[in-house]
Amino acid sequence: MLNDMISNCKLCLQIKNLRRSHIIPEFIYKPLYSSEHHKMIEIKEGLPGLLQKGYREELLCQDCENHLNVNFEHPSVEIWKTLTSQKASKTITVREVRDNQQNRALVFNGIDYSTFKLFLLSIIWRVSISRHSYFQKVNLGPHEEKIRQMLLSINPGKHYDYPCIINLLSESAFTPIYIPKESPRYEGHRSFRVLLTNVMIWYVISSHSEQADINGLAIKENGSLVATMLSPKKVALLRDAIDLAKNTDIPDYMFK
Template sequence: MAKCKLCLQDKQLIGKSHIIPEFMYQDLFDNKHKIYVFSPYAKLQGQERIKRPSSGEYENGLLCADCDNKLLGSYEDYASKAIYGGELPANECPTCENYENQHGVKFTGCKNISYKKFKIFLLSVLWRSSISSRPLFSEISLGPHEEIIRKMIYEGNPGEASDYPIFFMTFVNDKSMSKDIIAQPQRRRTKDGHSMFVFMIGGMLYCFYVNARNHTLPEYVVTETIKPTNDMNIFHIPPGQGWDIILGFMGLKRNSH
């Protein structure tokens, strides 16, 4: 018996908790939902650096079976079906389409995606990475936000749109990007002082903003993140545009490696 990190109760803890669920490494989106026109991930060239963590990226002694299989499992089930295709009730089945804004920037706009379920799912990946002691997640440490996010997950509370918003990008349209991909989740500070945790998983970048509530967020984060209106946008990194341009846009700099 030991203390489960999510419910904080003394329970039998399970031996294998995945930090990043396996399904997130699949090709993005399923044809069923007709989300994309993305090129298949497998056709990307030079993808030798895009290494998924080995299937050994799990940890024992973190969570009880109720928290892992039932509580987190229910959010994973939704996310897996919503993003990668699966049977969902019509009112929870996202519809996504690609469009271009007045600046020529391409997005995938998703509507009817469950704000509560998808956001809590993503926060659970961030939180699991923070409680993990695996070297892959060494940069992910949420400090005092770890407990706040734990409560949000446990209580099924996705908070407001501005609470830990996530900015989504995809590089699956840009073959040149694959050369610079770093699989290890990164911590970054933007030039306007935001803490950001960046995960690159299966052709997607998930940028989590972790700041005090009163910290003014960039406008693009506020407008594009997943919102209580059950919609979100995914920014397409333009083909041929350098990684540096994108990182510069976000106030980041290239990781030397």
């Protein structure tokens, strides 16, 4: 096929025709597109710009693309919609809790642990294996291979194996953006943040973080997830992006 190339598939490692796969699943892009112009904003090298489509790259063969779609992506659509809307669905319940300082969090129950955790890991794995310059700061090193094996064998491990933590933006300020960025080490472990619309995924890249305090917020085997609420104005990552975009000639319809 014209859009294929022959090389080693990054997931099964076999030499096959490779498809131009989305690095970030396309259903996540939908709220990023302007209904009028079908574009979204990216922040690249400190500068905002308009992007027509999500990044694609020849990474996977058709069989492995189907493997990710059938086992992780398609079953995660409802879960993702529940997170972004912050409302319950037919199978997932949501309740709000507050601590003594009145910090808010949403507790989700009924999430398929294996499906959704591997879906989240598939995103950071694809970002890491990508050759695109936009993702060059994300390199999982030897953990790339471990996560590849988890994805291929549909093995999510324990909740403390590469724990995935979700933060949700508590208000809408500037949502059409995604930013992959390495965060400071947490208790000696590397971590990365990926912002997708109003969902910030925090990945702790360690297979020996069983005792880490942050595990209390990771998605659990029992299907529960505690998502802390963040104000965009209080997150430096978001403040910088908002300031950059507002000081650039980007149409008003891109802001809410």
